[in-house]
Amino acid sequence: NLGGRIYGHGITASYGEMCYHDNSLVSASLEALIQHLVPTVDYYPDIRFREVAPKLVQLLTEWTETFPYDFRDERMMRCLKDMTHHVARGDEYSWRAMQQMTQRLIKRLSALGQYEEAVAALNAVALERPASLKSKQASGQRSDVMSVCDDPFILAQQLTHIELDRLSFIGPEEFIQSFAMKDPLENHKGFFRKRKTSNLEAYINWFNRLSYLVATEICMPVKKKHRARIIEFFIDVAQECFNIGNFNSLMAIITGMNMSPVARLRKTWSKVNTDKFEILEHQMDPSSNFSNYRTALRGATQRSETAHSSQEKIVIPFFSLLIKDIYFLNEGCASRLPNGHINFEKLWELAKQVSEFLVWRQVICPFDRDRRILQYLVTTPVFSEDELHLASYESEGPENNMEKDSRRSLR
Structure with a gap:
């Protein structure tokens, strides 16, 4: 049952219930994929197992290295051990390869557990010392960011350390798990119900923390000259982040500076040369689906691909937009076609986007660590939204009735 059609320069062909375009699988029914593995007159998997075993080892190795968090589930780990026993039986090479694969997996999962504990501990430290307006009144005794680091390039480097550290622990499956289990045709939801997206969420929380830290640092000083x-x-830090390719910290800083309690400080802003800031805002302008940012991201990606130094390899995307892109790709294209076939074109496109992220997260940060600066960035207290507004009104009083009402409601 072979049919072929020509689209432009490509050839689309159907073999039973498996459709190909230019020799790439485009769609197929789940039943056809299973049937494709069933022995036939001239295909006996048992007889050819010695040829198949190395390929299974390669498949399992790629699975455990690309999606190690799948194996945090005890049932998955048991399945892997059973598979190891069957694949490596009587084959010393395969046995050794599977043992090494398992050791690497356990090491990765152990590192993940330690990372999650460390992030939880840092968050606890920040919560133990809540910021309050007393700090503003006694700001002479309080450390601010410039007393810890007054070099914009060094601060941008330390922000890049935090970004790459946290990126490296986000499992690629977390993108899909956050919204992919909505398919009513999915029959195995229960098996994956306990999967987590905690590292992805922790990274988003880091973006929010940095935005609030920027706003807190600006609203805290009593003197207008200091705020400016x-x-x-x-x-300057945001500019250095842009130069490095750290778009996530760049956007977090811009977001913090555009928060209402900061933006309303007109007397303070009048003392600031905003030319560079306006250029950076233009680069991250959301109009035309962030077209300016996407152009800059492509440039950073090309620089990374032809890098002559480890610094040139750095690409840290604006993460919330990356998630949004993947979400709309997932929601905008059906996982199953009207004929019931699995939509492989959608899967290829999802894999392409996630694979690009995997390349970015593997970069080792080349800059020297400054533990004092890093500690300050991740643990120093930040104002809540209400506290930011109160601090802002203390810096520059309400200018209209709406602001006066807002101030009264906060007290």
């Missing part, structure tokens, strides 16, 4: 100096400092 902090704003100019963060503009």
Whole structure:
């Protein structure tokens, strides 16, 4: 049952219930994929097992290295051990390869557990010392970001350390798990119900923390001149982040500086040269689906692919937009076609986007670590939204009735 059609320069062909385009599988029914593995007159998997075993080892190795978090589930680990026993039986080479694969997997999962404990501990430290307006009134005794680091390039480097550290622990499956289990045709939801997206969520929380830290640092100083100096400092940090290719920290800084309690400080902003800030805002302008940012991201990606130094390899995307892109790709294309076939074209496109992320997260940060700066960035207290508004009104009083009402409601 072979049919072929020509689309442009490509050839689309159907073999039973498996459809190909230019020799790439485009769609197929699940039943056809299973049937494709069933022995026939001239295909006996048992007889050819010695030829198949190395390929199974390769498949399992790629699975455990690309999606190690799948194996946090005890049932998955048991399946892997059973598979190891069957694949490696009587084959010393396969046995050794599977043992090494398992050791690497256990090491990766152990590192993941330690990372999650460390992030939880850092968050606990930040919560133990809540910020309050007393800190603003006694700001002479309080450390601010410029007393810890007054070099924008070094601060941008330390932000890049945090970004790459946290990126490296996000499992690629977390993108899909956060929204992919909505398919009513999916028959195995229960098996994956306990999967987590905690590292992805922790990374989003880091973006929010950095935005609030920027706003807190700006609203904290009593003197207008000091506030203006902090704003100019963060503009320079944002510029260095852009130069490095750290778009996530760049966007977090811009977001913090555009928060209402900061944006309303007109007297403070009048003392600031905003030319560089306006250029950076233009680069991250959301209009035309972030077209300016996407152009800059492509440039950073090309630089990374032809890098002559480890610094040139760095690409840290604006993460919330990356998630949004993957979400709309997943929601906008059906996983199953009207004829019931699995939509492989959608899967290839999802794999392409996630694979690009995998390349970015594997980069080792080349900059020297400064533990004092890193500790400050991840643990120093930040104002809540209400506290930011109160601090802002203390810096520059309400200018209209709406702001006066807002201030009264916060007290």
